[in-house]
Amino acid sequence: MRVFLAVARAESLTGAAPVLRMDPATLARRIGRLERTLGASLFVKSPQGYALTDLGERMRDRAADAETQFNRAIDEGQGASEALTGQIRIGAPDGAANFILPKVCVAIQAANPKLEVQILALPRVVNLSRREADMAVMVSQPVAGRLSVQKITDYQLHLATRRDAPPIRNRDDLRGRPIVGYIPDMIFDKELDYLGDLAAGGVNLASNSVAVQLQMLRHGGVGVVHDFVMPSAPELHQVLRDVFSLRRSFYLVRHSSDRHSDRLTRFSTALMQGMQAEVARLEQRARLTGSTVI
Structure with missing residues (x-):
């Protein structure tokens, strides 16, 4: 399931390989074995990458739901007083990804050494329904989908x-x-x-x-x-x-099914607090260093 979801999200073997820490040839064999077991194709393979078939899209949605339930079980087994572990991926527009999130995420990871934080910078809206990321920073509130939205800061x-x-x-x-x-x-x-x-x-x-x-x-x-x-x-x-x-605003958007995840909630709280502080710090520094001309 992990291999299938990673390839479906990356739409290529080379894109999924670093996520899984496997080489593309191994991933190709795993996908091939899964398709032979099912007796059906999950991907349309081309030089441009791996595109999901109709069956593949249905399986992706079911597998993502199963992944959510599994991660929730892991969260329940992780005490609230323990450091965060595992991998968390944040999607963000590149302004936030380049100038705000690096400092914030480094600080969170330093406090949680077994945590792996990934920043996905995209020139488009991150698709949380397809689990491209665990959460996303957005500049406007989404109006569709099973999502929870929190305002971070102006x-x-x-x-x-x-x-x-x-x-x-x-x-x-x-x-x-x-x-x-x-x-x-x-x-x-x-x-x-x-x-x-x-x-x-x-x-x-x-x-x-x-x-x-x-x-x-x-x-x-x-x-x-x-x-x-x-x-x-x-x-x-x-x-x-x-x-x-x-004046614009940043919003933190999560899939509604993750609202019971203690691990993601603790991370999102730290992320929001860090972003609020970093935006305030940088805007104040811009004023004090003479970046502005009134």
Whole structure:
């Protein structure tokens, strides 16, 4: 079941191999043996990867339910006073994944040495129903699915550009400046559509990655930057704060069937507290180090 679920989620042998700590050839043999036992194909195999058949999709859902029940039994056997163990995977947009979660997760793992924490950074919404992750940080609340949602914290965003760029005192000064932002047709969440009418003339330098956008801004242009990112880019400063200021929120989303998991609840509590503290710390540091220009 573990092998089948890992390959189904990764959609390839090479993607599942590191998760299971097995080589792809071993995984291929295990999948082949399972299919021979069933007398039916679970995957359509191609150079692009392993895609589930209709039967495979039904089996994935049943196997994921069985996995949930098994993990719940393990949780019940782990005393609340004991350190966390096992593997926990968090899905997150790459802004949080790059600039917030690493410090937070390192601290949680240091307090729980037998715990393995994985951060899944994706330019799309993480599919918890397919168990791509145990929980996900999202920038808007999902409206469908058997999910539980908790607000983590608010965060702020402002326009930023290089400190040595020509000054920007009003919107007219933005004319002729290359605009940095998301690839318009790859914005996977409406809360990430930051630019509005500022991008009316088009986005000159675009990426689906916050980290790549930051690198672009380091070399020129104007774009929206999270306040908690500013300490990582001392060559940038914020502009037009009085006319352009955004507030967004992070939410922690879990599958509703995990609400009785003591292990995941303890981890999610530590994760939320850590994210709240880290966002506050970085935003305060941005203000104190002069990243802002009022």
